[in-house]
Amino acid sequence: MSVGRTLHCMFITAVVSFTLGAYYQHYDTLCRLCYVINNDPYAFHIKDKLYGTLRFFKNSMDRRKPNESCSCLPRIMKYGFPGMEDLRVYDDFVISYDRRNRIARWVYEHLQASSIVNTTGNRRMAEYKADLGIPSDFRVNTTDYKNSGYDKGHLAASGNHKSKQSHCNDTFYLTNIAPQVGEGFNRGCWQKLEAYVRDLCKRYGSVFVCTGPLYLPRKSDAGKWYVEYEMIGPKTIGVPTHYFKVITVESKLPTGLPYMEAYVMPNKEMDKKTDLRSFLCDIREIESASGLKFFQGLRRSFFFGINYSNVPELYKRFH
Amino acid sequence: MSVGRTLHCMFITAVVSFTLGAYYQHYDTLCRLCYVINNDPYAFHIKDKLYGTLRFFKNSMDRRKPNESCSCLPRIMKYGFPGMEDLRVYDDFVISYDRRNRIARWVYEHLQASSIVNTTGNRRMAEYKADLGIPSDFRVNTTDYKNSGYDKGHLAASGNHKSKQSHCNDTFYLTNIAPQVGEGFNRGCWQKLEAYVRDLCKRYGSVFVCTGPLYLPRKSDAGKWYVEYEMIGPKTIGVPTHYFKVITVESKLPTGLPYMEAYVMPNKEMDKKTDLRSFLCDIREIESASGLKFFQGLRRSFFFGINYSNVPELYKRFH
Numbered sequence: 001m002s003v004g005r006t007l008h009c010m011f012i013t014a015v016v017s018f019t020l021g022a023y024y025q026h027y028d029t030l031c032r033l034c035y036v037i038n039n040d041p042y043a044f045h046i047k048d049k050l051y052g053t054l055r056f057f058k059n060s061m062d063r064r065k066p067n068e069s070c071s072c073l074p075r076i077m078k079y080g081f082p083g084m085e086d087l088r089v090y091d092d093f094v095i096s097y098d099r100r101n102r103i104a105r106w107v108y109e110h111l112q113a114s115s116i117v118n119t120t121g122n123r124r125m126a127e128y129k130a131d132l133g134i135p136s137d138f139r140v141n142t143t144d145y146k147n148s149g150y151d152k153g154h155l156a157a158s159g160n161h162k163s164k165q166s167h168c169n170d171t172f173y174l175t176n177i178a179p180q181v182g183e184g185f186n187r188g189c190w191q192k193l194e195a196y197v198r199d200l201c202k203r204y205g206s207v208f209v210c211t212g213p214l215y216l217p218r219k220s221d222a223g224k225w226y227v228e229y230e231m232i233g234p235k236t237i238g239v240p241t242h243y244f245k246v247i248t249v250e251s252k253l254p255t256g257l258p259y260m261e262a263y264v265m266p267n268k269e270m271d272k273k274t275d276l277r278s279f280l281c282d283i284r285e286i287e288s289a290s291g292l293k294f295f296q297g298l299r300r301s302f303f304f305g306i307n308y309s310n311v312p313e314l315y316k317r318f319h
Numbered sequence: 320m321s322v323g324r325t326l327h328c329m330f331i332t333a334v335v336s337f338t339l340g341a342y343y344q345h346y347d348t349l350c351r352l353c354y355v356i357n358n359d360p361y362a363f364h365i366k367d368k369l370y371g372t373l374r375f376f377k378n379s380m381d382r383r384k385p386n387e388s389c390s391c392l393p394r395i396m397k398y399g400f401p402g403m404e405d406l407r408v409y410d411d412f413v414i415s416y417d418r419r420n421r422i423a424r425w426v427y428e429h430l431q432a433s434s435i436v437n438t439t440g441n442r443r444m445a446e447y448k449a450d451l452g453i454p455s456d457f458r459v460n461t462t463d464y465k466n467s468g469y470d471k472g473h474l475a476a477s478g479n480h481k482s483k484q485s486h487c488n489d490t491f492y493l494t495n496i497a498p499q500v501g502e503g504f505n506r507g508c509w510q511k512l513e514a515y516v517r518d519l520c521k522r523y524g525s526v527f528v529c530t531g532p533l534y535l536p537r538k539s540d541a542g543k544w545y546v547e548y549e550m551i552g553p554k555t556i557g558v559p560t561h562y563f564k565v566i567t568v569e570s571k572l573p574t575g576l577p578y579m580e581a582y583v584m585p586n587k588e589m590d591k592k593t594d595l596r597s598f599l600c601d602i603r604e605i606e607s608a609s610g611l612k613f614f615q616g617l618r619r620s621f622f623f624g625i626n627y628s629n630v631p632e633l634y635k636r637f638h
């Protein structure tokens with residue numbers, strides 16, 4: 001065989017084998033992806049995005065009839081999921097939106113010393129605005145708070161997101177806003193708690209905060225338990241009875257355990273001089289009342305300590 | 320060149336090219352998957368499963384430090400999501416579980432004529448049982464309903480799932496159970512509605528049903544709106560004020576549009592003779608009160624008709 005012809009053959013072999021290899025990998029991944037999508041509701045929910053990760057070849061398995069697949073998911077959910085907790089990812093915090101009560105279920109922030117100290121962002125430049133990413137039926141407008149008697153209270157505090165103006169602006173999305181009693185709460189103890197979180201961040205450098213509403217039941221005269229809360233505005237926004245913050249402070253030591261504490265405050269007027277630490281709360285009570293689960297998969301022993309009632313003791317022992 | 324040597328070269332070329340092709344496809348998919356995982360919270364939630372779909376090569380991008388990625392998601396959600404609506408996929412229906420009220424948010428079923436007519440399953444063989452897939456803090460036990468004065472009411476009716484005993488058993492998971500007034504509701508109008516759904520299925524062959532609770536606000540004497548509902552048992556299970564069913568009947572004609580109707584019933588004792596059609600409700604009202612969104616992405620014009628108040632008219636025109 002001539003060298004030219006040999007090279008020609010080798011070139012064709014290379015191209016064919018390359019394509020076969022790519023197809024083999026494609027097919028193998030597709031089979032496994034199909035399995036995940038047909039059995040995991042979260043994967044099924046975003047199946048178009050996931051199939052989109054595979055290029056070059058046709059995703060032929062996608063065309064199988066729903067009934068032929070191994071799970072009932074594609075068959076039963078043919079007309080879409082009626083709801084999956086809305087998750088909204090902003091530049092500097094993440095929100096889960098409660099479509100029923102039209103306020104967040106929780107807001108998760110990660111504060112770093114740089115974002116606290118640097119104050120490029122100015123809250124006077126920011127304006128309350130509706131988040132157009134929320135379907136219009138569940139979307140709150142500023143008019144919904146008008147004459148309600150409640151403050152438009154921040155869940156992710158604007159003071160925590162000042163490293164960029166855009167981050168500060170994001171905190172003014174109405175998805176991050178909830179009805180709070182103004183005097184004695186939003187402009188009182190709650191504000192003190194927010195300042196305390198920023199103080200922790202300045203000391204230790206890295207703090208995670210999860211903030212959210214609670215609708216706690218109370219006992220009636222007849223001994224039965226009832227949940228009762230107000231709804232305000234034409235869009236019927238729920239007014240939580242309480243608010244919580246779960247705070248995780250990361251140790252400066254590379255091997256140090258994080259420190260965690262949790263607060264619950266009633267959404268009512270309180271004496272500004274009330275000691276913050278009187279609002280300390282067992283995280284399990286917050287979990288039980290909110291239906292949330294914090295630090296999933298981490299054991300409680302992962303933490304250095306929980307809810308120290310004595311501040312000097314905390315600062316002495318935690319680095 | 321000898322033929323043997325040429326074949327040897329070609330074999331090596333083939334193997335190398337095949338591997339390169341597979342690696343190229345792997346790397347391309349991995350890059351796109353990384354992007355999806357870092358930007359979509361649902362993908363991020365199941366990232367280990369998704370990375371697991373790629374085999375043969377190391378998923379090196381997974382090891383990038385969270386801070387280097389393009390989105391804030393991996394950084395902020397380092398300690399996990401506090402909650403994403405629990406989706407439970409059973410063999411014959413799908414449930415979204417409300418951890419806060421310890422009952423389902425919605426239950427989706429697809430009824431086919433075969434599963435209604437065939438009655439292998441017997442509800443006398445089934446027992447109420449806790450679903451161990453729900454974290455213990457939010458898991459309901461049969462004792463929680465004891466002495467509450469409420470029935471353990473099915474959301475997905477056991478009569479709809481009789482094609483196999485295991486399907487019938489699944490409907491007795493306490494995730495599919497909610498507190499219902501017994502006499503005059505669960506054993507009255509609600510039961511009639513369930514029978515009506517099965518009747519539709521026998522006529523037309525394929526029916527989708529979504530069932531769930533509502534907690535409707537009522538106006539106080541002072542003109543303010545309040546949500547109020549009871550909590551029962553040591554696990555504090557919410558007692559809904561109303562229940563809804565959204566029913567979609569598929570046409571027998573290959574090109575026929577589906578027909579849709581929606582019902583809302585108060586969770587209280589009612590006269591058994593009440594006409595079912597007096598409970599018909601605009602689906603948008605259910606959406607607004609429940610925070611759910613049905614038939615996402617489908618326009619209302621997709622349906623043949625909505626909420627016909629006249630039954631003979633419906634049966635005459637729908638095939």
